[in-house]
Amino acid sequence: MPTLPSDECLARLARARHGVLATVHERRGVDAVPVVFALSDRRLILPVDTVKPKATTALQRLANIDADPSACLLVDGWDEDWSRLWWVRASGRARRLDGDELAPAIAALATRYGPYRRPGAVVAALELSIDELRGWSAS
Numbered sequence: 001m002p003t004l005p006s007d008e009c010l011a012r013l014a015r016a017r018h019g020v021l022a023t024v025h026e027r028r029g030v031d032a033v034p035v036v037f038a039l040s041d042r043r044l045i046l047p048v049d050t051v052k053p054k055a056t057t058a059l060q061r062l063a064n065i066d067a068d069p070s071a072c073l074l075v076d077g078w079d080e081d082w083s084r085l086w087w088v089r090a091s092g093r094a095r096r097l098d099g100d101e102l103a104p105a106i107a108a109l110a111t112r113y114g115p116y117r118r119p120g121a122v123v124a125a126l127e128l129s130i131d132e133l134r135g136w137s138a139s
Helices: 006-015 060-067 099-112
Strands: 019-025 029-035 038-040 043-049 070-077 086-097 122-137
Touching: 006 038, 006 070, 006 086, 006 122, 019 060, 029 060, 038 099, 043 086, 043 099, 060 086, 060 122, 070 122, 086 099, 099 122
Parallel strands: none
Antiparallel strands: 019 029, 019 070, 038 043, 043 122, 070 086, 086 122
């Protein structure tokens, strides 16, 4: 089972359109949620938006990061031909972006996802600084 080198992990992260963010909830443990993201160097930018329906923008992932900044993003490639399977996991510490940091984060997200080009579509963002990259490919 070949592991992927770091540069290939980053390339696959850059091409991936969505992933699963895992944070730590104080009672439940791992809290996993599907997300979209933008990659900038070894940082992942994850939005809190008003585009997709939700009851509030005070998301549990934000509270989780405030309590414990440990986070992980998993992306994968699935195919019925199992020789094409792969995954990449980016682990590190996450934090809320605010003030002057938010505008470039929103711009990076808007470049990747058209709905985020609308003013007010992204109201907050998280940054996950990648400390460790792991990847695997079936071939």
